[in-house]
Every structure is written in structure tokens, then in C-alpha cells.
Amino acid sequence: MSSEPGPGLPFLPGCAFRDPMKTSFHRSQTLGYKNGFAFSRLPTAGIGGERLYVNQLSQAELDELSKRPMLTYRQAKQAPPSGFIPAHVAFDKKILKFDAYFQEDVPLSAEERYRIRQVAIYYYLEDDSMSVIEPVVQNSGLLQGKLIRRHRVPKNDCGDHYHWKDLNRGMNITMYGRMYRIVDCDPFTQVLRFYAMWDDTDSIFGENRPYIIHYYLADDTVEVREVYKQNDGRDPFPILIKRQRLPKTFVDKKKTFPSCVLEISDQEVLEWYTAKDFAVGKSTTLLGRTFFIYDCDEFTRNFYRDKFGITDFQPVEIKKKPLEEVPQVIPPYNGFGVLEDSLQNCFSLLPKPPRKDVIKMLENDHKVLRYQVALESPNPEDRKRRFILSYFLSNDMISIYEPPVRNSGIIGGKYLGKTRVAKPGSTTENVMYYEPSDLTIGSTIEVFGHRFVITDADEYVLNYMESNAESFPTATLQSLRDHFRPRQVVKETAKSDIPMLGTSDQEMDELIVQVQEELKLHKYLNNKSIREAFLQCDKDGSGILDKAKFLALCDSLSVPTNSFLVNKLIDLCSCGEDKINYRDFLRAFPL
Template identity: 80%
Template sequence: MSSEPGPGLPFLPGCAFRDPMKTSFHRSQTLGYKNGFAFPRLPTVGIGRERLYVNQLSQAELDELSNKRPTLTYGRAKQAPPSGFIPAHVALDKKILKFDAYFQEDVPLSAEEHYRIRQVGIYYYLEDDSMTVIEPVVQNSGLPQGRLIRRHRVPKNDCGDHYHWKDLNRGMNITMYGRTYRIVDCDPFTQVFLESQGIELNPPEKMVFDPYTELRRMPMRKYITPSDFDQLKQFLTYDKQVLRFYATWDDTNSVFGENRPYIIHYYLADDTVEIREVYRQNDGRDLFPVLIKRQRLPKTFVDKKKTFPSCVLEISDQEVLEWYTAKDFAVGKSTTLLGRTFFIYDCDGFTRNFYRDKFGITDFQPVEIDKKPLEKVPQESPNPEDRKRRFILSYFLSNDMISIYEPPVRNSGIIGGKYLGKTRVAKPGSTTENATYYEPSDLTIGSTIEVFGHRFVITDADEYVLNYMENNAESFPAATLQSLRDHFRPRQVVKETANSDIPMLGTHKQELDELIVQVQEELKLHKYLNNKNIREAFLQCDKDGSGILDQAKFLALCNSLSVPTDAILLNKLIDLCSCGEDKINYRDFLRAFPS
């Protein structure tokens, strides 16, 4: 049986036959592309590329059939064929409307300009109704210029509308993203396009320029006669030729000021000036040899306000009427350079020859500089606050050196510690050629030791000093030894009284009370001490409860408890608490450690 229905069979349901050998069921394409544009077309073959036996009509015939409509009188009206379709992005490609505009920007932090005018160009692209704003880049303007608004459809209002070319015209304001632009003119193409679309253009306006930019455009200097000055000729003629002047700067009117010597160098090659300081050995000054670096120095300024930033920028010819030259320097005269007045008292031989040949000057008599005598500073009376300060003076017998230490006192306002390192101290009135130094014989109780202008009064000493001088009595004056014996005699009386079980005298008790108060003030600096543990340790060590301990056991117990027995006041307290040989009344000692 044939796979296709016979021509005589009716095409009715159940009368169609399917070809079982058919495997392709592709449909013919009805959409084509030509020159990059899509267009519809009629199928040429059927499903599976089978031949079509129906009549094929062209597109023009189909359009003609679709445009025919029945009429009664004049017959059918034949419609004109439509023109070829051209998309907007093809018809308006590279067609741009260009408007000249400007906007005003406030300048709040400037004394010379209150606002700034910035010129821009507004570009409208007809192909997609997008816009962009571009500011021409000006070199060294310091402003972020270039494309201010990127190309896109700019919103017109909050309702979702966008700017159209019908909204643009000359002599109008347009606001884009909070900034108002004034359109003043457009290019010829824009004018022709808008007029062809029936838009009446406003008359053009003049472009507004920035007033501060116009102010900075200084007029060029106009010379009546050409100058015969040649910098190259000056450099080649006077290269490495320098004038040298010896001058002084009198700064005695200021605090700690003095009359200081300087050397002024004038370079003939470029009319620059350099001022160098003169240093002497051991003058106590830091080595900064250049006071004023090599530069041109202004003599007369233009009469104008010295405001920022001209007061901090480099000085140019616009600010200076006259510069310093070689004729402004002369021996025996004063000159003011950058606010300092220098007196020139002499110069070198080359400078004399130059002035003699150039200016005919022959008087170069140097000026004698008289040094002013130093004023005597009146000696002030001692500071009353220094009377309460206490020091420890140590004399080293091995090398005859003295060191001074000041124990720190809390809340005294004075930083304690090492006051004087080990050094030999000369007596007042001694000279460098014949110097006399302090000896142990000068260290008596009540004597005054002057150390580099500061006077110290010896008020106390330890018992080692007395014992050493008594053992070596032949090496020390009798007056020195007797002063120590008189100072330590009350303590020996107290010890003898304690050994004889005689009640403590009133003077001794008063001295002990005062010393305990001083020890308590000093122990406040030792925050690591625990008074409770110290008291318990002494009570436990005293088995019989007598209140007296051996000196060796007492010192060992203090050492284990980190009690600073090497302090002067504690040693003095231990001496007052002694009761006989190698016995110490620790109860009086514990009064300095209240619980």
C-alpha cells in the first residue's frame, strides 16, 4: 500500500495514512535575517521538507489582498505601498545635540573668592535619549574635572519622567541631580535640528567667566627699553667669586641674648647671600653653621597685604621691588637681613679689591668691636623650701670623693635620688691653678659644705664615723673628733640609763617620738611591708615576753622581713631602742609599725 493517500480518496478523518518510514519532522523557518535585521517569510517546504502543492503567493500579493476592501461605486481603493522601515538607532546614529552651559559653585573657605563659575558641555544622544555632562579639563586647576554625569537617561522629576530633547532650549535653566545648569548656546547642528522639529529657539546668551580666574591673569610687564642684563654673562664672569664680610648680631636685648659673630657671603654669580655662624671651642652651642641658607634676599617689598598663601610661598619678582646687591654692604654700616640687623666691621682682601675696582671705594678701616661687660646677677636668698630637705653625704677615704643622695619624700614635690655623683669637691675660693678640696677634717657636726654653689649643713652622722675617728685619732683634728663626741654623748647617756633600769628621760622620750613619726613617713614609700606580719614575727621570737632581743637575732629577723635597716632614720631608731650591749628593746621599735 502507498504511504501517501490517493488522489481520489477524500481527506477525511480515518482516511489519512501515515508513512512509517518517515523520521524527519522539521518545520520550515519563517524568520530570516538580512543586513542584521529580522524579517518574516513564507515557508517553502512542509514538515520534514515535503513538497507543498498549494499556490505560493509573494509578500506583495498577500499585502495587496489584505488591503482590498469592497466598494459600491468607485471600485476597490488601492493603498500605496508602505515605505521601508528604518529603526531609530540607525536613523539617528551618531546624531548628538550639544549645548554650552555653566553652573555656579560656592567657595566658603576663601578670602578672595566667594563663588566659582564652571563651564560645561551638555550632550544629548538622539538614538537613545541619553544625556551626559562633560567639563573641559583645565591644567593645574585642582578640581575633579572631566565627565561630571555619565551617559544615561536623566530623570526629570519624581514621577518617572526623563528629559527629552523637546525640554532643552537656549537661555534656560535645567536641574540635574540637585545642580542647576544655565544653557547659554548650542552648536549649528543642534540649532538646525530643533528648528526642523518646529521648536522656536531663544536668543543665545554670553558665557559667564570665573571672576577669580580673570583676576589671576596678571598683565605682562611692558618694558620701555630692552634690558642689557645678561644672567649667563654674569655667571660666566663672576663664577666662584664670593665677597666675605665679618659681622656681628647684637641680640643682648632678648632673654639670654648675646653679641654673636657671623660671616656674610655674597655670591657675585647670581646675587645670592649666605650667613654662617662662627663657633668657638666649648661655646656651649649646637653645631648648626648656616643661619640663612644661600638665597636672594628682598630689600623692598611691593605695598600689598601679606595674606595667605603669599606669606608662606616663595618670594617672586611680583612681590619685591628691590633685591639686595653688592652696593648694599659696606664696612662700618649695619644692614637688616630677614629681620636681623647685622653690623659689618671688616671684610677680606678679595672684597676690598672688588669694591676698589668696581665702585672706587678705598676706605676699609676695620671697626673695633667692644664687648659689653657682663652684668652681675644679684645673689638671691636661699629658698625656704630647701630647709626641710634632707641629704646623705658620703665621703670616700680611698679617693677623697664625695657623693650626695636625697631620700625620696612622698608628696614633697621634689624628685629624690642621686643628687651628686662621686666627684672631688673644691672649696670656695679655690682656683684651677691652686685648687683645694674638702677633707675629712672639714666634715664636723654643724659645719657648712658648699658644693658647686649649694650649701649643705651637716646635722648628723652614723656611729661608724665616730668609731673610725676614735681608732685613728692621730689622723684627724681634735676639733672634728670632739664635735662627733658631743653629738653622740646624749645617746650614750640613754644607753647607760637603759642598762641601769632608770626610767626614760623626758627629752629622750620626746626625741624617740619625733623620730618614730619621721620613720613612719619614710616607711610609707615601702608599700611591700606588712606591719601585721612584722609585729607577729617579733612577738613569736620573744619566748619569755621580756620585750628585749639580741641584736644579732633582731637584725636577722629584720632582714627576713625585708625591713630597710640600711636607712639612716631606721639606724637612728635602732640606736635609741638599744638597751645595753647587743640588746634591743623591740617594743619601742614596733611603734613605727602600727597595726
């Protein structure tokens, strides 16, 4: 018995038979999609895939039925057919071929660590699919051939796929965990490359910025890329104009089309940019920005030579406009701190301390030149004041100390902390500081508006300058020699047992008070130990010691004998030939 009802049987209960082998009951689709475009098709089968016993209309018959009826006087106007061509028709059998390679690790080999394998990447424009094929090499021992079959290759985890815009020479592309390096492409995929410059120096903060213009022959699109340099202070966004067709002339000659909202089509543009609009040595305006083309690559030269017969490709030398030198104006010194420290605020946002001469600091550590100075003032009371000026050779700093004097009405103490003192007339650009050569007997030193006259100095100053006579002027050294010559005559007279005249008890008392105030700065001194050491050294209890023995004992007790005041006290305590009355000297070390 047949499983289908006969054509003559009525469709009545009991007259219909089902096929138990039939499992499909869906209707055939009449709408399909290809390359993202919808198109209609006539059904070729009925429900469940059964054959349709009807006459199918041809495409010509369908076109005839779609015609509108004739009007009374003339034929109806028909809209012109659209110029749209589907992608599977326009790009049929059009393929982009790229030459690439990938690196494969070889973990179980002592001869090689990795291999470089060459492949060919094919991009099919009709459906945006890709395939990767490695040329087969005989007896290579590797599985070669088709590495990735033709399909749309996923680009990321968001569902995007690779597009031909993602492929270019010198780029890395990752497909299924393997990175391919694209090194070349076939002639169908080549690009015209121009080197251009955008001159924006007329605007504020403008500059000359280099760019690379790419013109794609495949679809007449243009791309502008910035030349990114390391540490140029700009964000790494290399694409200035994305790849697109650029309009050259609009229909209404107005550029008021809202391109940020709508796409520019052929209805708004009268002429698009083509390859003939780019030439070396000429300027071109792209989206309102003028670029000057000064050079191109070798392929572009060959293309224009073969296509347009152009042979003049002399590169244009780009001359940068010289920057206007803005003079750096350094503000005047405000008087706070050392000049070099304050000057660092003008050179950097985060000031750094100026470099120090470490060798000089180590060689001249604890070397101090001391002078006695008097204040030059119209006030008679200030003329009697005496100060100790100390010059530190390690860092060229100066400090001034005023020894306290009883019943003078002046407190005394530190007058000026350690600092570098500039000479009068010095500027921030040309600073001149006081040096030991400027400190002569009788010279005037101006310290922040106060004038001091040098009246005396330590013998250590003379000894130091004589040992380094090549570093000091002759006039400075001679002034010290002339000052200390009478003192040397007094010493020679003391050696001949002639009592030294001119020394009174009042002068001795005033000097001892000054020495006591200076020794307070040396907190390491122990007066009790010093007195006991001198008493133990004096076996006969005469109160007189040899000068050499006395100085050796002072050095062992760290007594600052090179100080001007202490040295002066030693001279006053001298008696006879190389003898020192240490009891008068111990008056400066009370218990």
C-alpha cells in the first residue's frame, strides 16, 4: 500500500496515510544572508522537504509582473537602478597575500633552541575569511601545508574578527595563540607611502610635526599616521586620520556636512582624492589640514614612473625654523641662604643641592684662618668692638664671633654664622666671593652691609700662606710679614732675658676673659684634667716649663694653640729663653 494518498481520494477521515519514516516537518526558508546582505529566494521544497508540484516562475516573468501599468499618455517614470554591488560579487576571487613567519621553540634539542618557519597568510575579500599555509619542503620532518583552514579568524574574546585593516607589513598578528610577523605582501596589496610635514608654527605652541601618508591602491583610501618618537612628551596615538576615502571637492562647495554624525557619500562629494593628487614637493589639504610632501618610498617612485611617467622625485630638504632664544632672567638674590642654593630654584622645579668639591673639603678639613677685625661705624661705641673673623678653607665660608667684654653693655657671641660672603658689586650671573688673598692687614671686608677692617691675624695664617706661597699674591703675603715682624723682634728680645715691656695686668685679665669665652666653644676640654697634667709635669714646682714641653703637653690635651687668642696668651706668658709661665696660662682654665 502506498504511504501517500492518491490524487483521486478525498481528504476524509480514514483516507489519509502517514509515513512513519518522516521526521522533518519544517518550512523551507525564503530569506537568506550572505556577507551581511539579505536576499530572497523562491522555495524549492514544501513542508518537510516534500517536492512542490507547482510551476516555478522564472526571473524574467517576475520582472515582467513587477512592471507598473502604462499611464494614459506616457510610460511611468522608473527610478534608476541602484549601483550597489554585493561584496561576494565585487571581491570574487580577490585575495590579499602576505608573507610572514613565526618562531617555534625546540625544547628537546641540544643544537637549536627555536626554528623560524615561513608561511603565507591569505585574506579573502569576498567573505573576510583567512587561511595560513606553509610551503611544503621535502624531507623537512615537519607537518607542513595548511596550518589554519579558511574561515573568519577571531581577533579577541569580544567576538571581533580580523579585518584587512588589521594587516600590514611590519605588524604582529596573533592567531590561536601563535604570533605571526608580517614582512611583505604581493603587488595587489601594496601601498603608496609619502613622507609629509605639517607646519603649525604660526599658532601658539605650534611646531613642525612629521607624518606618513598611506594611499591604498586597492580601495583608494587614505590614512595619515604620526611619526612617534620616544620621550617626545606626546601620547602614543599614532593614527591622525583613520583609513577612509577623503573628499577633495564637495558638491555645494561647502564643508558644513555633519561628518561626525553621518557618513559622506557620493551625493555630497564631487571629487575624491586619488593617487594623482599626491606628489613630492607639493602641499595637499586633508580634512582642513595642509601637509607638505617632501619625500616618498621606492615603490611609490616606481608606481608613479610606470603609471604617470613622472621621473622627478628629488626629496625636499625641510628647514626647521630656528627657535627664538629667550634670555633667562635670573631674579636678584634675596639674601636668604647661600647664593648657589637659592639659584637652584631658577633651574629646576625640584631644586638639587649644588655639587661640592669633596677633594678640597678632605684636604682642608679643620684648617681655619682667623683674623681680628674692627667694626667701621660712625658710632664711637662700635669702634671699640673687636671681632674674630674665621675663614674655613674647606668650603670658603666665613663666620664672625664677638668675644664678650665685661661691663661693655654688649652681649657679644656669634655675630655671623658660617656662610659664603660675596664681594660688593657681585651679580647672580657673575658671583665673586671673598678669598684668603683678599684678607690682608688693613683691608676692609663688607659683610651684608657692615664694614670690617682687619687689624690682626693668627701666626698660623702667615705660616699657611708661606707654605703655599704660589697660591697667594705677593702683596697679601708681604702685608702679613710686615705685620708680624715687630712681634718677631719682641720674641728675639725675650730670648736675651730682657723683660718684655708694655704688658699690664689689666691687658692680661682682659685677654684671659676673651680666651675663656672662646674655649667655651670647645666643649671637649676638661679644665681639671688640664690643670692636673701641668702640675704633674712641673716636678720642682717652679711654675715654669720649657716651651717645647709646654706645647707638646697642650697638643696631647687638645688645647687649640693655633687660635689667635690662645696664641696671644702664650706669648704673654713667655718668660726668658723658651720658657713659659704655665700658672698664668692656667688662669684661662678655672675649675
